[in-house]
Each structure stands twice: as C-alpha cells, then as structure tokens.
Amino acid sequence: MSGPPAPRADPTPVAARLESLLGAGAVTTAGCEAWATDGVVPRAVVLPADADQVAAVLRVCDQAGAAVVPWGGGTAMTLGYPPARADVVLRTERLDAIIDHDPSNLTVTVGAGIALRRLQEVLGAHGQWLPLEPPLAERATAGGAVASGLGGPRRLAYGSARDLVIGARAALAQGTVVACGGKTVKNVAGYDLGKLVVGSLGTLGVLTELTFRLIPRPESSRTLAAWASDMAAVAALARRVFDSALTPVAVVGVNAHAAARAGRGAAGLLVRSEGVEPAVRRHERDIGAWAAAVGMETEAFEGEAETALWKVVRDVGWWEDTGVALRASVPPGAAADLAVALARALPEGTAMVVHPGVGTLWLEAPAADAAVLIALLRPLVERAAGHLLLARAPAALKAAHEVWTPGPQARALALMREVKRAFDPRGTLSPGRFVSRL
Amino acid sequence: MPHVDRPALIRRLQSIVGEPYVLHRPDDLLVYEQDAIMVNRHLPDVVVLPDGAEQVAAVVRLAREAGLPVVPRGAGTGLSGGAIPERGGVVVALTRMTRVLELDPEGRTAVVEPGLVNAEFTTMLARWNLFFAPDPGSQVASTIGGNVANNSGGPHCLAYGVTGNHVLGLEVVLADGTVAWVGSRGWDAPGYDLAGVLTGSEGTLGIITKIAVRLLRRREAVRTLLAIYETMDAACAATSAIIATGIVPEALEIIDGVTMRAVNRTLHAGFPEDAEAALLVEVEGVTDAVPAVMERIEALCRAGGARRVQTAASAEERQNLWKGRKHAYGSLGVLARNAIMLDVCAPRSRLVEAMRAVAEAGRRWDVRISNFFHAGDGNLHPNLLFDFEPTDPQFARVVGATEDIMRACVRLGGTITGEHGVGIEKREYLPWLFSADDLAAMRRVKDAFDPQGVLNPDKIFPTGRPVHGAPAPAGGDTA
Known part of the structure; x- marks a missing residue:
C-alpha cells in the first residue's frame, strides 16, 4: 500500500540540535519504542516547555527533513494511517497551564497539553465543565481531543470540538506560531482557522493553546435505560423520543453485547437528560411511559452508576487492547435503520453503540472479525451516503484496508492537498497519517 | 473591462444563464452597487442570476477568462460591505436558487439552495415542528447562503449557536470554475473541515451553491421577560450575573434608553421615558421546566435593581415584549438621518466596561449612540447616529x-x-487582533482556494487603503 520508503534524515544531528535547544532533560533518544505510532518508532522524543520551543523544534526538524508526530495523551494515536515517517515525537505534556479561566464569560484558555481530567476538576470547582468526552478521556489531553476530533455521547446537545473551540494557537511546520479566534463566543474576524485543526491529527500544525466555550454543570442529571429484546424496538423508541419536544443531551442505542460491558443483558436505549429537576423528571416520565407501552423494562441511572454507564458507551472501540474500532457516520435520519440492519448481521461478539440524533455508530470487535465487519459495513454505509472510519486496528490490518471510506470527493481532496501544502510544504507533520495519506 | 469586449461578454453570459438573467443596463445594475452598509458603493460591470452550480461554474470560468473579479451576493443585507463589487466585475446573485432539495424531518437535516430566504425556510419547517436556528436581524430578507458566507448570528444563537454550528456540508463552485462537495449530509466527514472554513469566508473562497444544514425541534414552551433598569451598568451587571449563575437563556438582549425613546415615538411601545436600559430574556424548553428557570432569572433581575419586570407566556404578550427590540433599527430614523450599526464583542465578564467605553467614545467624538444588542454573548451593536453624509x-x-x-x-x-463580518468595513482593523503571521496563515488558505484572487478580491484582508475611502481621523490612541 505505502510507496517506496521515504528518504530518512540523519537523526543524530537533529537530536543534538534539539538537545541544545531544549536542554538535555527534554530530549530522549533511548526507549523510543514506547512512542511508536502504528509500529513506526521515532529516533527522539522531545518535551518542549512552551509554544516558542515547540516552534523551534518544528523549525529545526523542518529544515532537517525530519518528520514530527505530535503526541498528547496518546489515547488516539491509532487514528489514521501509519505515518510514512516519524523521526521525532513531540510531546505536549509540559504545555499544561490554565492560562485564563474567565468563569463569568464561560470560557477557558489552556495549554494544549493539559490533561482533560485536570481541566475538568478545575472547571468543576466553579460549577462548569467542558463538554468534550473523547474515548479514554481520563488520559486524554485537550489538544489531543481537538486534534483527533472524536465526539462523545453528549455532542447531541453540546456540539463537538469544532463547536467548542473558539480560539487556538498553533506552531506551524516552518516555526511560526499563529493564533486565530479569541475568547468571545461570537467572532467572525478573519477565517475560522480553528476549524481546520479540529480532527486534523496534527498534520497542519502543533496546537499549543486552546480557548473553549464552557457550559454550566447541570443541577440534575439522570439516565433512563429502556431494555428490549431487539434493536428494532430500541430504534422505534429512539424515533418516539426524537419525534417529541424533549431535549435529551444524549440518546444512544446499545446492542446486547455492548450492554453486557455495563453488566446488562439486553439491547437498550439510554436517554440522558440534564438541567433543572422538573425537566429531568419530565423526560423520565414521558420516556418511561413510552417504553412501558411497548413492554420495555426501564431502569434509572444516577450519580456514579450513571457516570460508569456512560463511560462504557464513550469508550466503545477502546475497551480491549486487542480489538478493532469502526465508526460509521451517516445522515442522522439513516442511523437507526442502519443499526437495525446491522444488528441481525453482525458477527457474534461485536459491540454496537448507535447515536441516532447524530448519525454515528461505533463498533468494537475482536481483530479476527475485522475483515468480515468491514465487508459488511462498507456497502451499507455507502448506500446511506455515509463514511466509515477504521478508527483503531493493528497496523497489519491498516495495511490491508483503507482507513477512511469513501474518502473526500476528488475535488475536495485536491483542495485538502493544497491546504496541507500551504501549511506544511515539506511534509514534516505526521506525513502520510491523514486522509488519503496526506 | 480588461480582456473582452462588453457586448461579447454579455452575449456569452446570456448563453449560460438565459437572456433575462443577465443585467447590464446602468439602471438595472444600480441595485447591486451596495449592500446594507451605506458608506461604500461601486457598480458591477454585469450581474448574473444563475440557476444551479453548473451555471455558476460556467460564469466563473468565463469571468476568469475575461480577467474579471467575481462577487457572490445573496439578498444584499450584509452590514460590512462584503457584497460590494469594489473593482466592478461580475456579481453572481444567487437569489433565484431558492429550492429545498432534501428534507429529512426525522433526521432533522435538510439540503437547501443558497438563495432561500432564512425566515421563509423556518416558516416552511413549522409543519414539522422544526426550525433553522440562525435568526439574524435580517432574517425576513437575508438568504441562507448569505448567512453561511457571513457565519451569521442572531438573538437566539446564545443557546443554539451561530450559523456554522448548523452547517454540515456545502457544494461550492471554486475559483477555477470546478464544483466541490465539502463536508457531507452528516457529521464527521473525512478530511479537513473545509465547510467550517468556508463558513464565514464572505465569498472569498468559493461560491456556495448547496447547503446541508441541521435543523432543531421547536421547543414546547417559551417565556419572555422584560426588566427595566435605571442604568446601563445595572443591566449589564444583571446579564453577567445571569450567565455567571450558570443559566444560559435562549436569548438575552439589551435595549438602551436612547433606543427605547425612539421606539416609543414610532411604535408607542410604552417603555418608560426615563430608564436607561431594558433587559429582554427568553427561555425555552419543556413546559415543566421553563417557569422554574424564569423565576430564577426574575429573582436575579430584581436583585440587580430592576425597576420593573414583566413576563409573558402567550405568543401575543411575547411579541409585545419583543416589539421594541425588533423595531429598534427601524426606529433610528426618528433620531438621525444616518446611522452606522457597529458590531463588536467583549467577553461577557467585561460588559459593564465595554458599554462604558461605548458611551465614552460617543462623548469624546460628540456622536450620539443608540444601543440594542445581544448582551448574553457579549455582542454589542452601538449605532452611531449622524445628520450629514458620509x-x-x-x-x-x-x-x-x-x-x-x-x-x-x-x-x-x-x-x-x-456576526456582521469583516468585508470592507473592518479589513484595515484586522491587524489590531492578528499578527502578520496570523494574517499570513489566513492568506495561505485564500491562496490554496483561489490563487489568482478571482473571488471577492480585497475583502477581509487589509489593503492598506483608508477606511471608508475617507482619510483616517486625527486623534490619539487613548481609548
């Protein structure tokens, strides 16, 4: 699949120059196997202390022809194609400052390497949170969550990274640091370059700073689960919910195998509602009645049990180290039907989680079933005008299968190449990792 | 016009879009010399009204060949001069392309053409209990294509987000006359988020010919509150207090005393003549929750020193409370012959200071200013009133x-x-916000999309020319 091996820059002088830039403690050349991306082992791992050092690292590497792979919490490094080259892994761990939390503006500006968990703790003390819930959020960084662009269960109500990032700063391949946006929730001054970095897997620049809009923590939150014998009943109840004026923050269908991960034995619909108590009660009452009318059993989750349940949903695809993760993105109106069609055909042992309001289906299966799953999903997803992402798979599987199918339309892809060339003309940043091996 | 003779160009354009849809007589062109900003104008060489991406693409190819710039245009309600053909050339008016091409009520998505009028779309969606969330003040006239090109806001984007939060994908005609689909009909299309960058790019990166949007379900209940304050400080402080408590209403607007008195004279709206600010708050949701939320807001408003608080639940009462806000712009005519509506933002934590700075600017330059604005998201709209020509x-x-x-x-x-965009009005001020490197990064995007600068040239980016064609005033940087 991949072309002839790209010329590899002599790494020794680069590592030495990086050491003189950052100090010896911030550059490691031993034990780099731990920082491999899809088996591609870097020659050096660097820990820059600030945006200027990130820029300096990029300048040196760009001039030397050394490829750089940015690394946050390392939870989403399986996304994308194996990099064509990965000479230097740039860890953002030290860019972890809370630069400006403005609680009464409901915004926060942070270093891109801050752990999401720590950020949420600080925000929580002010009764606020950042509604970003990527897989393995406990280990993810803010920058990584943005660069991977993976949305969580509550994006139905709060949007995803593209909606939450209102300002950004990034170091570009040639060593300049550029900013866009700001700290106001409305801002149309200049192009919205923040949109370009969301989901770009670090192929256009290395994020150093991010400004997010925040939301208040709700005073009440509960989840009603309605269990059913099959996915058709789950889909029908989801339709009933979306045909109403209810305003749930997450609506998710799970097949029995996914429910088993949460200690339950049947397919089900999980509906989370948040807000003032009367609103939450109303959701429980209506959905409970609709479920009862079709003979579905219901169960309420609150507090730690609710958190644990949604963690299972959030992390599907990342449960087992040996598994593969697939994500189907279809027009929201097509998701429920696709889930019903798949439920009958999935190999035993495949977990499926469907977000009907968003049009996303996540599947996790043992690697041995991957080929069968991909063959099953591709035509169904394509027929629904959707896209399939092989989000996590052993490198050998990725060598045999495209990561994104179908890819962007040809003219759009040509534009993306132009954008990549404009920001990273020498292919320094995560070369080969993105769509169409950009 | 550089490379072709005018009659030949007109004939070729007619052969692309049909004779009635090429405007070239001076009288016909006049409408297209400006948008809703009144201080700049320039006649286009020719205006075409195409139908469909193929026609738009053919027009772009022909204009390129002729060496003419291409300026896309919706309803011309923009407030920053983005649709003004400063260098002449071809204006591509998208107002004939008004179809709803796909609608999926269950999935709450639609694909529409750019010329569809915002309010007409939402009216049409009412039978499915759906609506298109962006509600700019111009929504009865402005087009969805124009909303996307400017990433328009509106009062209710406090809760529902700006236009960009509702765009899933776009069909665009690019500067080379090819057609691309960016994004998709769902979330998470593969590749860079080009639809996200095109949104708000003011026609400088492509001409939008189809828009895939997400729709929202109408809420079950709506409550509106109007609180009257003695001072602007108090109204701004109440706004910050509501946001800081963690309540995010659907809309949170402020109308100042100057505006209230003007509205009284045109509408007999019944605002107190001596108050300096009114706060308009709207909350939506399920019937069970809305009263409880509104009670809290009411308590906060009173605690913040509101002189009078009125609430409305029925549609008629609500409309009454909104009447003053909706007619504010139209009422400015009783105050002065001319007005410029400025569009700026401050963090919501700094509203009091921002509004003090507005008042101070008015005093310093002896310019009367009326204010009605989206306080909840810190989006100010000072209207600078004057009785002379620009x-x-x-x-x-x-x-x-x-x-x-x-x-x-x-x-x-x-x-x-x-929310109004940079256009002509603000381009020379971008360096106040962005470094040369930041602007160069934006320029890289422009060059990737439109290396020859065919589409809406000179908009957004600083040109080094005087603002509004007028010499910059004397006066120090003391603000």
Whole structure:
C-alpha cells in the first residue's frame, strides 16, 4: 500500500540540535519504542516547555527533513494511517497551564497539553465543565481531543470540538506560531482557522493553546435505560423520543453485547437528560411511559452508576487492547435503520453503540472479525451516503484496508492537498497519517 | 473591462444563464452597487442570476477568462460591505436558487439552495415542528447562503449557536470554475473541515451553491421577560450575573434608553421615558421546566435593581415584549438621518466596561449612540447616529468613535466583529487582533482556494487603503 520508503534524515544531528535547544532533560533518544505510532518508532522524543520551543523544534526538524508526530495523551494515536515517517515525537505534556479561566464569560484558555481530567476538576470547582468526552478521556489531553476530533455521547446537545473551540494557537511546520479566534463566543474576524485543526491529527500544525466555550454543570442529571429484546424496538423508541419536544443531551442505542460491558443483558436505549429537576423528571416520565407501552423494562441511572454507564458507551472501540474500532457516520435520519440492519448481521461478539440524533455508530470487535465487519459495513454505509472510519486496528490490518471510506470527493481532496501544502510544504507533520495519506 | 469586449461578454453570459438573467443596463445594475452598509458603493460591470452550480461554474470560468473579479451576493443585507463589487466585475446573485432539495424531518437535516430566504425556510419547517436556528436581524430578507458566507448570528444563537454550528456540508463552485462537495449530509466527514472554513469566508473562497444544514425541534414552551433598569451598568451587571449563575437563556438582549425613546415615538411601545436600559430574556424548553428557570432569572433581575419586570407566556404578550427590540433599527430614523450599526464583542465578564467605553467614545467624538444588542454573548451593536453624509468631513468623528469602541473591545479581550463580518468595513482593523503571521496563515488558505484572487478580491484582508475611502481621523490612541 505505502510507496517506496521515504528518504530518512540523519537523526543524530537533529537530536543534538534539539538537545541544545531544549536542554538535555527534554530530549530522549533511548526507549523510543514506547512512542511508536502504528509500529513506526521515532529516533527522539522531545518535551518542549512552551509554544516558542515547540516552534523551534518544528523549525529545526523542518529544515532537517525530519518528520514530527505530535503526541498528547496518546489515547488516539491509532487514528489514521501509519505515518510514512516519524523521526521525532513531540510531546505536549509540559504545555499544561490554565492560562485564563474567565468563569463569568464561560470560557477557558489552556495549554494544549493539559490533561482533560485536570481541566475538568478545575472547571468543576466553579460549577462548569467542558463538554468534550473523547474515548479514554481520563488520559486524554485537550489538544489531543481537538486534534483527533472524536465526539462523545453528549455532542447531541453540546456540539463537538469544532463547536467548542473558539480560539487556538498553533506552531506551524516552518516555526511560526499563529493564533486565530479569541475568547468571545461570537467572532467572525478573519477565517475560522480553528476549524481546520479540529480532527486534523496534527498534520497542519502543533496546537499549543486552546480557548473553549464552557457550559454550566447541570443541577440534575439522570439516565433512563429502556431494555428490549431487539434493536428494532430500541430504534422505534429512539424515533418516539426524537419525534417529541424533549431535549435529551444524549440518546444512544446499545446492542446486547455492548450492554453486557455495563453488566446488562439486553439491547437498550439510554436517554440522558440534564438541567433543572422538573425537566429531568419530565423526560423520565414521558420516556418511561413510552417504553412501558411497548413492554420495555426501564431502569434509572444516577450519580456514579450513571457516570460508569456512560463511560462504557464513550469508550466503545477502546475497551480491549486487542480489538478493532469502526465508526460509521451517516445522515442522522439513516442511523437507526442502519443499526437495525446491522444488528441481525453482525458477527457474534461485536459491540454496537448507535447515536441516532447524530448519525454515528461505533463498533468494537475482536481483530479476527475485522475483515468480515468491514465487508459488511462498507456497502451499507455507502448506500446511506455515509463514511466509515477504521478508527483503531493493528497496523497489519491498516495495511490491508483503507482507513477512511469513501474518502473526500476528488475535488475536495485536491483542495485538502493544497491546504496541507500551504501549511506544511515539506511534509514534516505526521506525513502520510491523514486522509488519503496526506 | 480588461480582456473582452462588453457586448461579447454579455452575449456569452446570456448563453449560460438565459437572456433575462443577465443585467447590464446602468439602471438595472444600480441595485447591486451596495449592500446594507451605506458608506461604500461601486457598480458591477454585469450581474448574473444563475440557476444551479453548473451555471455558476460556467460564469466563473468565463469571468476568469475575461480577467474579471467575481462577487457572490445573496439578498444584499450584509452590514460590512462584503457584497460590494469594489473593482466592478461580475456579481453572481444567487437569489433565484431558492429550492429545498432534501428534507429529512426525522433526521432533522435538510439540503437547501443558497438563495432561500432564512425566515421563509423556518416558516416552511413549522409543519414539522422544526426550525433553522440562525435568526439574524435580517432574517425576513437575508438568504441562507448569505448567512453561511457571513457565519451569521442572531438573538437566539446564545443557546443554539451561530450559523456554522448548523452547517454540515456545502457544494461550492471554486475559483477555477470546478464544483466541490465539502463536508457531507452528516457529521464527521473525512478530511479537513473545509465547510467550517468556508463558513464565514464572505465569498472569498468559493461560491456556495448547496447547503446541508441541521435543523432543531421547536421547543414546547417559551417565556419572555422584560426588566427595566435605571442604568446601563445595572443591566449589564444583571446579564453577567445571569450567565455567571450558570443559566444560559435562549436569548438575552439589551435595549438602551436612547433606543427605547425612539421606539416609543414610532411604535408607542410604552417603555418608560426615563430608564436607561431594558433587559429582554427568553427561555425555552419543556413546559415543566421553563417557569422554574424564569423565576430564577426574575429573582436575579430584581436583585440587580430592576425597576420593573414583566413576563409573558402567550405568543401575543411575547411579541409585545419583543416589539421594541425588533423595531429598534427601524426606529433610528426618528433620531438621525444616518446611522452606522457597529458590531463588536467583549467577553461577557467585561460588559459593564465595554458599554462604558461605548458611551465614552460617543462623548469624546460628540456622536450620539443608540444601543440594542445581544448582551448574553457579549455582542454589542452601538449605532452611531449622524445628520450629514458620509462624504462630509464631519464623518471623521463617526469613524473616530467606531475606532475607539473597537480598540476598547480588543483591549478587553473581545473582537472587532461578532456576526456582521469583516468585508470592507473592518479589513484595515484586522491587524489590531492578528499578527502578520496570523494574517499570513489566513492568506495561505485564500491562496490554496483561489490563487489568482478571482473571488471577492480585497475583502477581509487589509489593503492598506483608508477606511471608508475617507482619510483616517486625527486623534490619539487613548481609548
């Protein structure tokens, strides 16, 4: 699949120059196997202390022809194609400052390497949170969550990274640091370059700073689960919910195998509602009645049990180290039907989680079933005008299968190449990792 | 016109879009010389009204061949001069393309053409209990294509987000006359989010010919509250208090005393003549929850010193409370012959200071200012009122006041435009917010999309020319 091996820059002088830039403690050349991306082992791992050092690292590497792979919490490094080259892994761990939390503006500006968990703790003390819930959020960084662009269960109500990032700063391949946006929730001054970095897997620049809009923590939150014998009943109840004026923050269908991960034995619909108590009660009452009318059993989750349940949903695809993760993105109106069609055909042992309001289906299966799953999903997803992402798979599987199918339309892809060339003309940043091996 | 003779160009354009849809007589072109900003104008060489991406693409190819710039245009309600054909050339008016091409009520998505009028779309969606969330003040006239090109806001984007939060994908005609689909009909299309960058790019990166949007379900209950304050400070402080408590209403607007008195004279709206600010708050949701939320807001408003608080639940009462806000712009005519509506933002934590800076700018430059604005998202709209023409030397005072206000907002951590766009009006001020490197990064995107600068040239980016074609006023940087 991949072309002839790209010329590899002599790494020794680069590592030495990086050491003189950052100090010896911030550059490691031993034990780099731990920082491999899809088996591609870097020659050096660097820990820059600030945006200027990130820029300096990029300048040196760009001039030397050394490829750089940015690394946050390392939870989403399986996304994308194996990099064509990965000479230097740039860890953002030290860019972890809370630069400006403005609680009464409901915004926060942070270093891109801050752990999401720590950020949420600080925000929580002010009764606020950042509604970003990527897989393995406990280990993810803010920058990584943005660069991977993976949305969580509550994006139905709060949007995803593209909606939450209102300002950004990034170091570009040639060593300049550029900013866009700001700290106001409305801002149309200049192009919205923040949109370009969301989901770009670090192929256009290395994020150093991010400004997010925040939301208040709700005073009440509960989840009603309605269990059913099959996915058709789950889909029908989801339709009933979306045909109403209810305003749930997450609506998710799970097949029995996914429910088993949460200690339950049947397919089900999980509906989370948040807000003032009367609103939450109303959701429980209506959905409970609709479920009862079709003979579905219901169960309420609150507090730690609710958190644990949604963690299972959030992390599907990342449960087992040996598994593969697939994500189907279809027009929201097509998701429920696709889930019903798949439920009958999935190999035993495949977990499926469907977000009907968003049009996303996540599947996790043992690697041995991957080929069968991909063959099953591709035509169904394509027929629904959707896209399939092989989000996590052993490198050998990725060598045999495209990561994104179908890819962007040809003219759009040509534009993306132009954008990549404009920001990273020498292919320094995560070369080969993105769509169409950009 | 550089490379072709005019009659030949007109004939070829007619052969692409049909004879009635090429406007070239001076009288017909006049409508297209400006948008809703009144201080700039320039005639296009020719206006075409195409139907469909293929026609748009053919027009773009022909204009390129002729060496003419192409300026896309919706309803012409923009407030920053983005649709003004400053260098002449071909205006591509998208107002004939008004179809709803796909609608999936269950999935709450649709694909529409760019010329569809915002309010007509939402009216049409009512039978499915759906609506298109962006609701700019111009929504009865402005087009969805124009909303996307400007990333428009509106009162209710406090809760529902700006236009960009509702765009899933776009069909665009690019500068080389090819057609691309960016994004998709769902979330998470593979590749860079080009639809996200095109949104708000003011026609400088592509001409939008189809838009895939997400729709929202109408809420079950709506409550509206109007609180009257003695001072602007108190109304701004109440706004910050509501946001800080963690309540995010669907809309949170402020109308100042100057505006209230003007509205009283045109509408007999019944605002108190001596109050300096009114706060308009709207909350939506399920019937069970809305009263409880509104009670809390009411308590906060009273605690913040509101002189009078009125609430409305019925549609008629609500409309009454909104009447003053909706007719504010139209009422300015009783105050002055001319007005410039400025669009700036401050962080919501700095609203009091921002509004003080607005008042100070008015005093310093002796310009009367009325204010009605989206306080909940810190989006100010000072209206600078004047009784002379923009060509009058006195206009420098108006420019001076706008610059003071913009500087103050930048200093407070805000921005020089929240929802109206940069266009011509703000382009020379972008360096107040962005470094040369930041602007160069934006320029890289422009060059990737439109290396020859065919599409809406000179918009957004600083040109080094004087603002509004007027010499910059004297006056120090004291704001």
